[in-house]
Structures are given as C-alpha cells and as structure tokens.
Amino acid sequence: MTQQTMNQQEMDQLIAKYDKESAYRQFTGPMKWITFVILVLFSLYQLASSLLIPLPPQIHRPIHLAFGLGLTYLLYSGRPGKGNNSNKVGVINIILSILSILVSLYWVFDYDGLVTRTGNYTNLDLVIGGLAILLVLEAARRVVGLPIAIIAVLFLLYTYFGPHMPGFLEHRGSTVSRIIGHSYYTLEGILGTPLGVSSTFIFLFILFGAFLEKTGVGEYFNDLSLVIAGRRIGGPAKVAIFSSALQGTISGSSVANVVTSGAFTIPMMKRLGYRPEFAAAVEASSSTGGQIMPPIMGAAAFLMSEFIGVPYFDIAKSAALPAILFFMGIWIMTHFEAKRLGLRGLTQEEIPSKADVLKKIYLLLPILIIIVVLMMNVSAERSAIIGIVSTIVVGAFRKETRMSLADILEALASGARVALGVVAATACAGIIVGTVTLTGIGLKLANGLIDLAGGQIFLTLFFTMIASLILGMGTPTTANYIITSTIAAPALVQLGVPVIAAHMFTFYFGIVADITPPVALAAFAASGIAKSKPIQTGVESTRLSIAAFMAPYIFVISPQLLLIDTTVGEAIWVMLTSVLGMIGMGAGLIGFWYSKLNPLERLLAIAGGVLCVIPGLATDIAGFVLLGAICALSYRKSRKLNTTTAA
Template sequence: MSTWETFQKKVSKLAETALPTKRKLSGFEVWLVNIAAALFSGFYVYSSGFGMAAPEVHRGVYFGMTMILGFMLYRFRSTSPTTRISKADYVLIALTIGCVGYFMYEYPKMAYRAGAYTQADVIVGIIATILALELTRRVLGNILPVLAILALIYVYFGPYMPEFLLHKGFSITRISGYLFSTLDGLLGVVVNTYATYVIMFIIFGSFMEKSGVGKFLIDLPYSLAGRLVGGPAKVSVVASALFGSVSGSAVANTVATGAFTIPLMKKSGYEPHIAGAIEPAASTGGQFLPPVMGAGAFIMAEITGVSYLTIVKLAVIPALIYFFSVFVMVHFEAKKHNLKGLSKEELPDPLQTLKSGWYLALPLFVLIAFLVKGYSPNMCAFWAIISCIAVSWVKKETRMGPQEIYDALSQAGKSSLIVGAAAGTVGIIISGVTLTGLGFSFSDMILSLSSESLPFTIVLAGIAAFILGCGVPVTASYVILAVLAAPALIELQFPLVGAHLALHWYSQLSNVTPPVCLCAYAAAAIANSDPFKTGIHSLKFSIFLVLMPFLFAYTPILLDPRWTFLETLQSVIFVCLGAITFGAFLQGYYYDHNKIADYLLLAIATFCLLIFNLPANFIGTILAVIVWFWQKKRAVPMAE
C-alpha cells in the first residue's frame, strides 16, 4: 500500500468527528433505519427516471420520510436513549404516518373544497405543524423553529401589531388549514424543490463516493499540483471546487474533502486554524459553481420562474472568480510563511492517476451534457447516477453491486436530513409572509432605512443574512431573504436573477461567519483547532462572499444581456486583478511583507480594479505593478 493510500485510510476516520450527533443504533433498528433510508432514496431515483407521482404523493413521501428518519436518528434531548429509538419517538413516527397518509388520501378533496376546512383538516394540520417544528429543533437547533413560531404568532395577532406590521389577523382554523391543506404551506415550494431536485444530487454525491468518482476528483488535483508552493492548500481549493460543484452541500463538501486536505495542509506547515479555515472557504464556493450550485439555486429557479440552465450560465463566471480569489489568498499565505509543497513520495503519480481513472470523470460530463441538452435537473442527476454505477464496473475494487447500491441509497437518505429537516418549518415562515403581506411591508421598511439607495440596501440585506445565519441553515436563510429582501432590491432596478444570486451568496455567510459557522466548525473538528479562530480566518479567505453582490449590481460579470461581451471580458479581467491586490492587502504580503504605504496603495488599487470604469481600472493596474516592483526591489537589493 502506497504512502498516499495509507494516509487516506487513516484520515478518512476524522470525518466522523465533524458529523452531526446521531443515535448509534444496533440490531433490528439499524436495519430498520437503513432500509427506510434506502427506500426513501430509491423512490426519488425511480420517480426521476420513470415519471413522478401525483404532487401530494411526491411531496408527502419526502415530508413524511424525512420526519420518520429524523425521529429515528435524532434524540429529543440529551437524556434520551442513544442506542435505541425511544417509545415516544415511535409514537411521533406513528403520528407522522397518520398525518402524511391523511394528506395524500384527502388532498384531492381538500383542493376541491378550497378553503372550506373540516375539523379533521385543522386537527391533523396542527399535529403536522408541531411535528415539523420538533424535527427541525432536533436536527438544526432552536432558532429556526422559534422564527416559525414567531411567524405564527404574527399571523394570529395581526390586529394588535404596530402600525407598520398591522394586518387583519387569521383564525387558528384558517392558519392550520392553509398550512396543511394546500401546496403552499408545510408542503410548499421548499419541500417540492427538495423532493424534486435536491435529494437527487445528494444521492448522486453518495454514488460518487461509492463508485470511486469522488476519490478521483480529490486524487487528480493533488497529483498535479501538490508539489507547488503551498500545494496542499491550493489543491484543496481545486478539489473542493470539483467535488463541491456536484455535492450540493457545503458542510458535506468540507467533511468529505477536508478529511484529506486539512491533515495534508497541516503536514506541509499550515497552522491548524489556517488549514481549517481554507477548506470551508473553498467548500462554500461549491454552492455557486455549476452544474449543481446547491439547494438554493433550485429554489431560485422556482421563485423567479427563470430556468435552472439560465441561472447556471449566469453564475459560472462569479463562481470561478470566487475560487480564484481563494486561490490567491492561499498563495500569499504560503509565500508569507515560506510553505513548500509535498514531496513526490507523498503524492500519487499524476500520469498514473489520470491513466488509471480518467473514465471516472464521465459522470460529470454526463451531468453537464444532459443539462445543456435541456433536460430537467433531476433527470440529469438520474443519468449521472446510472453512469456512476456503469464506470464503477471498470475495475473490480470499485464495482457497485446490489450491496453497494443499497449502501449508497441508504447513506444518501440519512444525509438528506440535514437539508430536509428545515423544509416544513421554512414553509411555515413563508406562509406567514404570504398570508400577511409582510414581504411588502419589510421591503418598504428596507427602502425607507436605506433612503432608496441600492448600496445601502445591499448592505442591509447582508446584515440580515448575517443575523439569520446565526441560527438558520443556508437554504432557509436564502428563502427568507428572497421573500423579504428581494423585492426591495428589484424595486431599485437590481436585475431579477442578479438580486436573487446576491441573496444566495449572502446566505452562505453562515458557513464561515462566527458565531455560528457550520463549515468552519466541521473543519475545526478535523484540524483540531479553535472553532471561533478558524471561523474568523475562514471569513477572511472567503471575503468575496461579501463583495460579490456589489459586483453583481455594478459590473457586467453576470453575462447580463445589457452588457456586451467586451464589457464583460473587461470586467472579469480587472476583477481578477482586484482579487490579487485584495488578497495581498488582507494577507499582508505581495512580493514581500507589506508596509504601511503598501497597504494604502493596494487598497486604492483594489478599489480602482473592482469598479467598472476603464480609466480607474488602468490606474489600479499601474498601482499594483508599482507596489510589486517596489517590494521586489526592497526584498532583493541591487548589488553594489
């Protein structure tokens, strides 16, 4: 066994420390959970390939199975049993089956009577709402359920609210009926998007891992660039981009690639908190990089009515710029501390890696080809999954038989809970906004606070995203921002897709921004570093999360039809140069360590390069060159 293979085997176990705490079941209950998770995943693989069920069944199965698996795997409180499912949880599972069964059976009648809710509708709706809130609390914590409860209170007590929040109020019957008896409440757009698209890409990620595709996407970049200055960190960026572009989850990407990249970075000389910070910054970028872009992109397509392929086309250039900015930061970090790459013996041979595993990249090409052909994302994921199985059969050691397929389906079903647990609760919040018209009031309030200034409105949206990110998952954060803040941005002539992409980028701040930064926490567990310190540095490496919404508003990097190709090319070139100068500014190192004058000139250069103004861009470029030569002369004095 090679040094590289031995190393991989040892560090892969570290990933478990970053996963959410679950029950460790045994015996019959392990089988019960695994078979339920596999059937859950298998249902959506089948429906994506051979035709979806009726809407109430399609959404009901996702909503119900997510809650059933959640109650099986996550405890009510710290004193609950850890090795078995409690009796109380079996009761909750039975209630879930009853509620979802009632919804799927009665929905055609409920749709027919449209608003004339029966007593059974109301009672079952109340139970389903409580179950959804409880599942979210167990899996994701208290903040999101509290927000949902506040939304319900606001809906009920509307007549007693302050003037700018005043509305007529709604009865418990109307609230419960709307939440449960329609396709706009608990089982609304979020559940539909997760069931239609998101779970398929989670399943695809699981099949990538089992088939050896995921391993190839990590091995190849390391074999090619691991020996460069700061090589492990640079390749971490590339590997996280490749893996994250199809995994659909920043946390999953952090854990999957970080188990290998973080120990290698530490070994090459990076401090633990720096190694832990680079991986979340790179993994978060996977949420923007096509072809998958994370759950938020699918919801964006649903909300805006713009095709997913169009969103992908608009998002690709900003995503590449983001990864370039992280790469630049990593480079200056390595130069500042004179960090070398890994030795040849510690890395796989690039030619051998490519020769022996080139075919493992075929599932990615299948996915992209089907997207370009105009197939729905879930159908694209279906054929990508089939291709994973096909390429796995090339070699005996990666061959996926019935057991491996079952394991991949089961793992995907369980992994989906981190995303799916929020779906019903976010539906409650959206329902509160829809019923009361809060979106328009909130939008007016933002416009008033910002004096209808687009830059200030973008800042306010960023602050709202930061606050939401302290307790709300990234997708839920985007959905809330989309219904509350997007109208204000659009009112100020921010293009529709640009406004939603800006909010999608802002929603990812919670991955890397203390005090709650899930990706940074996961990476810190692997790096054995301080989570808060890791989060602070992770935010520094991913600083373009903050800047990109402004670039969407004021530069042509989105390939918007309003701009010509040459204008877009100009903007991309100078923004990339701005990423270099900004990285040098933040890292305190360009060709040499920065001095006060260097910081000042680099700051001015960055500003000039990031704005869309050709004379300013040239000034910024000249300043960047001057500082570089100045530092070079200072670092290497001319011989007398």
C-alpha cells in the same frame, strides 16, 4: 491513494458536532435493517415517481413528507448531544414517527374531500393540520437546528398577532383555523414550492451524489487535487482549495466538505508551516465556497430556478464566474501567505502517482455527462437519473470502482438519509413562505429596508448583506436560501436589481455565514481538526473569503459577471478587472507581493484592488496605475534584497 490522519469514527463525530444533519442514530440489530429498508424504499419511490406518470402534487409531496418525517423521528434524537451515540429509538419517537406518517398521508386518504372543501375545513382537518405543523417544526429542530424552527414560530405568531404589530409591520391578522388551513391544505405552505423542489430535483441530485461517493470519487478528488496543485508553492493549501471546489459539485454541506477533505489537507498545511488558524481557515472558506459552485450549489440552484421562474441551467451558468472568482481570491491569498512564509510545495514522494490518478479520470465522466445533458435543455429530473445511471456504468469500467447490488442499495439508503435534512428544512421553510404570502410581510420588510437605507442602493445592499448573514447563521444551504431570498431579496428587486442578481446576492451572504463569527460552523469544524482557536479561525476565514464579500456587489452593479444581457467581451473584461482587484486586495491583506509590504503599501494595494473591482473605465484605469506602481515597487525591493543576499 491519500492517507487520512483521522479515522472514520473521529470524522463522523466531528461532523455530527457541527452539522446536525449528520448526528443521526447508527442502529445495530433489527432497527438497523428496518430503517435501511425504509430508506431504500424512499429512494425507489422517488425514482419511480420521476420515471412514471407523475402524481398530483397534493399526493406526491405528502408521500415525500411522510417518508421524510417518519425516518427523521427514527434516526434523530430529540435531545442535543444524543445523536449517533444512541442506538435506542424509544417508544415516544416510534409514536411520533407513526403519527407523522399518518398525518402526512391524510392528504392521500382524503384527497377528493380536502379538494372539495377548500377553505371550509372540518375540526378533524384542523387537528390534523395543527399536528402537521408541530411535527414539521420538531423535525426541523432535530435535523436542521433550532434557528429555523424559531424563525418559523415567530412568523406564525406574527401572522396571528398582526393587529398588535408596530408601525409598518401591522396587518389585519389571521385566525388559527386560517393559519392551519393555509399552512397545510394549500400549495403555499408546508406542501409548497420548497418541498416540491425537494421531492423532485433535489432528492435525485442528492442520490446522484451518493452514487458518485460509492465509486470513490470523493477520495479521487483529493488525489487529483494533489497531483494538480500539490507541488506548487504552499501546495497543501492549494490542494484544499481545489479539492473543496470539486467536492462542492456533489456536496450539500459546508461542514461535511470541511471534514472530508480537511482531515488530510489541514495536517499537511500545518506540517508545511502554516499557522493552525490559517490552515483551518483555508479549508473552511474553500469548503463553504463549494456551496456556490455549479452545478449543484448545495441544491439551492433548483430552488432558485423554481422561485424566480428561470431555467436551472441559466442559474448554474450565472453562478459560474462568481464561483471561479471566489476560489481564485482564496488561491491568491494563500499563494501570497506561502511566499511570505517561504513555504515549499510537496515533494514527489508526498503526492500520489500521476499515472495512477489519471487512470481513474473516468470517474469524473458522470459529472461531465450531467452538465452536457443539462446544456441540452433536458429536465433536471431526467438529467439526475441519467447521471445516476452513468455513474453505475462508468463505475463498472474497473473492478475497484464497480458497484455490486449491495453497493447500489447502500447508495440508495445513503442518498435518502442525506435528503432527510432537506425534507425537514424545506417543509419548515414552507411555513415561513406561507406566512409571507398570507401577511404580505415580504413587501413590508422590503419597503422597510429601503426606507432605512433612504432609497440608496449601496446602503440597501449593505443592510441586505447584514440581514442575510444573520438569517443564514446555523442553517443548511437549502433553508438558508429560502429564508434569505424570501425576506431580503425583494428589497433589491424593488430597486431595479435583476432578479437573478438579487437572489444570488442574498444566497452568497447567507452561505458566508458558515464562516462568519459568531456562528461560523464550517470554521469551527475546521478548527476542531487544526486544534486552533475557533473565533480566530472564523476571523481568518472571513479575511480569506474577501472575494465572497466583493463578488455579490460586483454582479449587482455589473450583471455581466452573471452573464446577464452581456457579450463575451464584457464578461471577460469584468472578470479580468475583478481578478486583478483580488490580487491587489490579497497582497494588501497578507502584506506581501514580491516582497514584504509596509503599512502604506498595503493600504494602497487594497485601495487599488477596490478600484479595479468597482465597475467603470475611470476606476479601472486608476486601479491599474496604483497596482502597477505597488507591484513595480515590490518587485524592485525584492530584486534589491536578492542582490544584497547574494553579495
């Protein structure tokens, strides 16, 4: 079993510092049990609503929202920095909690009346709707962060002040009553598709992750990674990559992933000889990559499925090869860095017993089961429930992983608490989506982006990348995808890019914002563990994640990488040339292949790598020739150096 160099309290404090969703109050006394019971009831309601006859969305989603907002105001402080250091909830927060529950359940209380008077709302309706918008914005600010709340407010202001907007942004505007009605009393605003997905697929898969954690699968990922990669050149760095890829299958947060696995991988990398900035960057980039790793993909896969009307399994299948390419890119660069520094792998005494680790391989069965069930076209909701049940059953195989009733209740509460950030994010993002449908700004921005790029696909891709990086700063995965796909993806679709490729493109760059300065939350969290320079760590993380910057361009130009309208042979060829390109770029960026590369050789290696990545037979051949020459030259220099040393 692995030993972590940070205690749990230190880990919690670090996560809370960079991940607002983790900065919740940890009560003692009566409030601890009151919130615990409500959290458990939240999970039980979600399970019941999935197993029994489904309620109308105008009933189910407000109940989901009532639980989410009510708990948010109890568990999250309105003042930055208070978070889990405060055990007192305060009268104002209790009032806001009760008010948010009543406002959310207004749909339940007056369902028939609201349906019959659609578009002709009473003053009470408008007051309740206005309060709902304000409460959602404040809840999102508390648990998700200020950026998403600011974006939502700007979109609301844009909806109202439409006639005063410049140029192509001008529109006829909307009255306050129409904005409130559209935002809260239709299924295109707060209660729209994002919250709908949160109230079904996302919640259940978060719950599945919570049950897996209770069996100890998170720590098992670390042990398994040590056994598989620990003894290789630069072992700890490769352990971090492998562990983060596995953690990403159940985690919805780059920062939480960083702290969970980085607490023991980063110190090991530093002890082995990696620079603090490089060690932190390996963990940060790998953990961020976990958000694009199927099957969960930080819960964004379910949103993408609903937004573009494609089966969930098709989304996960399309994301598989780019995710593998991303992690291979980081693996390649850490390998070259380790060779450049002459770093060894871990010794046999530094890794867990292989036999002991393999005895617990059954802990991965629930993940395998859920993938197989999804491949059988079982609905995502049913698949998640099957996954939860299988986790309890599989955990019962051995005494140390067997879940008691207390463990099950704690998993129910933990899953519901983690879901609060998603509830707030999706409800707030619903405001943004609602204003887009009301004003048509999505099409306007798409046209503006295309005009700015002069209709050129590469310039449009570049501008879309910049927009996604900016919009993704400081926002969690679910909100990240909703914002970037709503604002940036339509431009690519208009230029003929396949819908999945367009949405995946914006999603990738929104996620990469977690390691791209100046707001590189995952890099800063890793820096806190490594005691490295934060901005330099972010720069190093960006360099290591070159595959994340290249892969989206590859699959837009060659959708075969996303397994869209392709044969197995075409997909394999694109993957092989892309991997070879990553090897060349990795060697050039690190400055080492078989031996140290001089500046010209580094430049040629990067150029050869880029040529291999660009689709086309001519560029592939040119890239092969260039990389072959650099590889042969480096190998020859290495042999010559070894001969000289031996003599």
